[in-house]
Amino acid sequence: MPAYKAPLRDIRFVMDDLLGFSEHYKQLDSVTEVDDEVQTAIIEEAAKFSENVISPLNAVGDQAGCVWSAEGVTTPPGYKQAYQQYCEGGWPALAMPESYGGQGLPESMNIVLTELISSSCPAWSGYPGLREGAIKTLLNHGSNELKERFLPNLVSGQWTGTMCLTESHCGSDLGQLKTKAIPVCGNEYRLTGTKIFISCGEHDMAENIVHIVLARLPDAPAGSAGISLFVVPKLLVNDDQSLGGKNNVSCGSIEHKMGIHGFVTCVMNFDGATGYLIGKPNKGLQAMFTFMNSARLTTALQGLVHAEVAYQGAVPYAQERLAMRSLSGAKNPDGPADPIIVHPDVRRMLLTIKSFAEGFRAFAYYVAQQLDLSEHAKTEASREQAKQLLALLTPVCKGFMTELGCEAAHHGVQIFGGHGYIREWGMEQNQRDSRISTLYEGTTGIQALDLIGRKVLGSKGALLTNFSNIIFEFCQSQQANQPMQEFTQPLHETTTQWLELATSIGQSAARDPEEIGAASVDFLMFSGYTILAYFWARMAQVSMDKLETGAEDRDLYFSKISTARFFFQRLLPRTATLKQTIQSGAASLMEITPEQF
Secondary structure (H helix, E strand, O other), X not given: OOOOOOOHXXXXXXXXXXXXXXXXXXXEOOOXXXXXXXXXXXXXXXXXXXXXXXXXXXXXHHHHOOEEEOOEEEOOOOHHHHHHHHHHOOHHHOOOOHHHOOOOOOHHHHHHHHHHHHHHOHHHHHHHHHHHHHHHHHHHHOOHHHXXXXXXXXXXXXXXXXXXXXXXXXXXXXXXXXXXXXXXXXXXXXXXXXXXXXEOOOOOOOOEEEEEEEEEOOOOOOHHHHOEEEEEEOEEEOOOOOEEEEOOEEEEEEOOOOOOOOOOEEEEEEEEEEEEEEOOOOOHHHHHHHHHHHHHHHHHHHHHHHHHHHHHHHHHHHHHOEOOOOOOOOOOOOOOOOEHHHOHHHHHHHHHHHHHHHHHHHHHHHHHHHHHHHHHEOOHHHHHHHHHHHHHHHHHHHHHHHHHXXXXXXXXXXXXXXXXXXXXXXXXXHHHHHHHHHOOOOOHHHHHHHHHHHHHHOOOOHHHHHHHHHHHHHHHHOOOOHHHHHHHHHHHHHHHHHHHHHXXXXXXXXXXXXXXXXXXXXXXXXXXXHHHHHHHHHHHHHHHHHHHOOOOOHHHHHHHHHHHHHHHHHHOOHHHHHHHHHHOOOHHHHOOOHHHO
């Protein structure tokens, strides 16, 4: 199992050289000031904690898993102790409001912590992660009374949170859910029903668990228009925030999964459990999207995580493993064979993983900046611009990055050959752990429908035009920069095709609505490659400028330019196939009847 090492230089490249975090923070209002010294201290301490405390739990959690009993769920050895250290270090409160005990730092600072923790042990990172969505849901939609009752202990990490959405007959079609909420008095209700696939629904790491639950009121209309949102604690909470008795919430069983064995997934039973309405009756699904959007970015980050883990495992192995001779002549003449890193196909896989990991970091950190701006920009125009960018980029970020994170994990196994398939190297665990990311918070197909249906066609192209103009402006700014033409010309062409494809899908859908679903996933992937090309072009331009000014770390900047070249020549051409499949339409998908399958 490879020991995780925080890629601090690559992180600082994105934060300082590419995205200018220091200047970004100056655009924010109502957040704690972050200077370079503070930023460096946070990142370095988070790296130490991730490497020394969390990373050793990765193999332990996979092997031990979680254990269910009628009394509750026991997490793997070391998990609870690490969580206590996490809370003692103040990490849960990093990007939380100061009014509830948080440190008030920007979300873009928190995403660095999330990357480091998640890369160290994806299973452990989920326990504190879901708490953040519960906090944001209560902040945005909860009454003052609910905020005062639940937020201080959620912010500190003393309590964790969950998101209880789906049921066995629902999947992503939440309009079918049956959990009932019966009014008692005031804002108090009794909830009855069973929820499945509940991450962190029961565990021994925190003293209380706060469930955010979707349910129906007795007079609710059918479908998604009749869903309300409730907060339901595991242990009842008194008005003074002290704990009361056990609520009527229990874990019926836990799932036995393909991966992330240390991360518990529960069947949760609500048997007349006490809960409190969040927001307005029958408006719960809209409020829940606050939680889901937060979780979608966290889940998107898993694509980066699994690519980074694959890269950190595969590079040393490829440098040391001796097999065959280079076709152009021996590169290790004193040894029995050459290191496999000299072989073009191994380099293809390594560079694919590298271009994904480093490109995803730029993409995800940029989206985190938009989260900052959407809430804390100093002008309404800046806040609105950021909200529009988030609307478009979030489903792409989640769907595209997780799909290619799985591909990166696959390449990690492949580079090791047979050794990648056995447990001791950690590559097979990385591949198993990666698979859930494409399913969490809506499958890739759900993200794709959201992108093309709601965001692109629903805005009549406005959201897509908004971001494509950013790309075109960048290309325009580099017109006189001849070395950049190998990147900006194909970027401009692909972005133009992106807009044309959106238009053609809209025109086809006017004739046949099935065209939207037929094109959706391919369009999401086309979008992802285009956006990643934009960030790789920017990284190449920044690196060229750094080399021209005589900056240190010349190997790093040369590597960025070479990786950008690889992405544009070997990976961006995948858009040609995606364009063709999009244009082929829905006919070949729909002509066969269900009975003929």
